[in-house]
Amino acid sequence: MIEVSFTLPDGRSFGGSMPRERVVHQALHAFLPEDVMHRHRLRITLPTGELIFPDMWLYEIHDYYGHCRFLLEATPLKEHKAEFVNFGFDHLALATTDREACRHFFQDGLKMKNVRDDEHLLVLTTGVNALFFFKAEPGQPLSDGLPSRIHHIGFVVDDLEAAYTHLKATCPEYVSDFTLLERAERLSLYGTIELGGIRFMIQLSQIKPEYKGLKGESAAPLREFYDYASRDYGIRLA
Structure with a gap:
């Protein structure tokens, strides 16, 4: 088991024990209350500033950094009416x-x-x-x-x-x-x-x-896509 905690800028902290073979996403669902988890933009970092991905393994973070004490920014989502573009299947x-x-x-x-x-x-x-x-x-x-x-x-x-x-x-x-x-x-x-x-x-x-070949306006959306083949997906800590 690993001790996991998420601390907000206002000092509130949430957490508990989780099995090592879990990802950060599971810890978020397990420990964050609804008023923090839902309808917010979440950003997870270590106290030293490293960004933590939701699909990273708890055991890798713990074994590499020595702990799973995270800082959490939870910014309410802003609702606004505006046009948007769907660039296609990712x-x-x-x-x-x-x-x-x-x-x-x-x-x-x-x-x-x-x-x-x-x-x-x-x-x-x-x-x-x-x-x-x-x-x-x-x-x-x-x-x-x-x-x-x-x-x-x-x-x-x-x-x-x-x-x-x-x-x-x-x-x-x-x-x-x-x-x-x-x-x-x-x-x-x-x-x-x-x-x-x-x-x-x-x-x-x-x-x-x-x-x-894509032509005209159809070619432009490709600039908005991520090149999955350019590198390994995610971070695996040594």
């Missing part, structure tokens, strides 16, 4: 009963890059977009213990025949009759696979040459 987070199967299919089969893989979270990415996999077990952060259900996930590849050949050899459990459906801008292959209690329908698309 990541999809799913709970699964078999993360190893998900890792094999999306990393080895679909060649996504692995930027985080620990007891809490698996993050696989193509760069701009990412898949987050959590464990579908009771007691896990932000999980009701049930596998997530989705309709389908779409990927763009440069060679559908090559992708099919690779998947057939690497992930034979991926079921497809290799029927290509054509739209004005693309050819698409659909298949299904069962991974950790989740039935995925995967769409692989090859964009026709005359439709490739």
Whole structure:
């Protein structure tokens, strides 16, 4: 067990004992009262100023810094009416009963890059977009213990025949009759696979040459995205 505390600028402090194998997010839910936890912008730091992420492990923080005594800024959210822009899909987070199967299919089969893989979270990415996999077990952060259900996930590849050949050899459990459906801008292959209690329908698309590339205003939003493939996701303390 580890002693955890969150101290506000006004001197109020909340905390208690938690198992070592928990993340900061779980401690927030366990110890903060509703009037602090809800409808606030939360920023967590150490007394020395280091920023603490909600998905960091308590045992790593404790073993590295010697304690889990955090400072907490809780600023009320401001309500204001204004226009906003949706820049598009960034990541999809799913709970699964078999993360190893998900890792094999999306990393080895679909060649996504692995930027985080620990007891809490698996993050696989193509760069701009990412898949987050959590464990579908009771007691896990932000999980009701049930596998997530989705309709389908779409990927763009440069060679559908090559992708099919690779998947057939690497992930034979991926079921497809290799029927290509054509739209004005693309050819698409659909298949299904069962991974950790989740039935995925995967769409692989090859964009026709005359439709490739973002143009005009459509290209601008890419400047607003985070490059998941640029580094490992999160912080692991030595």
